[in-house]
Amino acid sequence: MKRRMHPNEINLDTELVRGLVSRQFPAWEELPIEFVAQGTVNAMYRLGDDIVVRLPFVEQGAGGIAREAIWLPRLAPRLDAPIPAVLGIGEADAHYPCPWLVLNWLPGSHPVPDQLDDPDGLAADLAGFISDLRRIDTHGAPNGYRGGSLAALDAPVRECLGQLVDLIDAAALTAIWEESLAAPAWTGPPVWLHCDLLVGNVLVAGGRLSGILDFATAGIGDPACDLMAAWSILPSDSRLVLREALWADDASWARGRGWALSQAAIALPYYRDSNPFMAESSLHILRELERPDSAPG
Secondary structure (H helix, E strand, O other), rough: OOOOOOOOOOOOOHHHHHHHHHHHHHHHHOOOOOEEEOOOEEEEEEEEOOOEEEOOOHHHHHHHHHHHHHHEEEEEHHHHOOOOOOEEEEEEEEEEEOOOOEOOOOEEEOOOOHHHOOOOHHHHHHHHHHHHHHHHOOOOOEOOOOOOOOOHHHHHHHHHHOOOOOOOOOOHHHHHHHHHHHHOOOOOOEEEEOOOOOOOHHEEEEEEEEOOOOOOOOEEEOHHHHHHHHHHOOHHHHHHHHHHOOOOOHHHHHHHHHHHHHHHHHHHHHHOOOOOHHHHHHHHHHHHHHHHHOOOO
């Protein structure tokens, strides 16, 4: 059962999606269609075996869809890791108010951090993806949803940690947050970032990386932002593989902890009752950050 997470959500169902496909892409109208996933902004409907329809269920998601329509085709040739290919760009119409995408279906499953078949191999794969992304020319690139100033998130992070005292060690996490804020800022040029390297946006097969999803918030900024994968996906023993492969110094690692903490701390109280998957993954991140081996030194 899909749960309502935000005010003013758009009501989606298979018939609405089938109508959109039939009107705008009639070559695919006879393919079977089924709901497969709902994230925090977009829903996914599988169309046949090899296609997926991606639609926002809040109108604020329209900008992310437009960003993916432009940048997925430009980024894909420069990345070794598979990312979605744009097969069609749907338009808003009288029945649905947002742009939407038709993408290819990427095989694989979401990693379960405590049940990875090859965590060091996955860490190396993630480092390779992040490195490839950082090397892409930033000319004309948008700013990432994350990757700016951690200080801008100070008030909401502290407020949200205060709402989670029944689940986490708020004092310890506040101290980590303050260390992240105090870390030297990135002074180099901004680089391409995924900005949302969480388990729900990563696919694995045979223990290794098989795909990266959801580039709706991708853009340029502080490279430490994508280090959040160290706590969202990897077990403690494999974090060093990622860190060493990316040459992350203490300041970058501290800011990376801050990006992971801010994402999870803000998401958990918001999605606690409406999105169990996001709530569980956010709680996992916060508990991993509490571990002594997450520290920069």
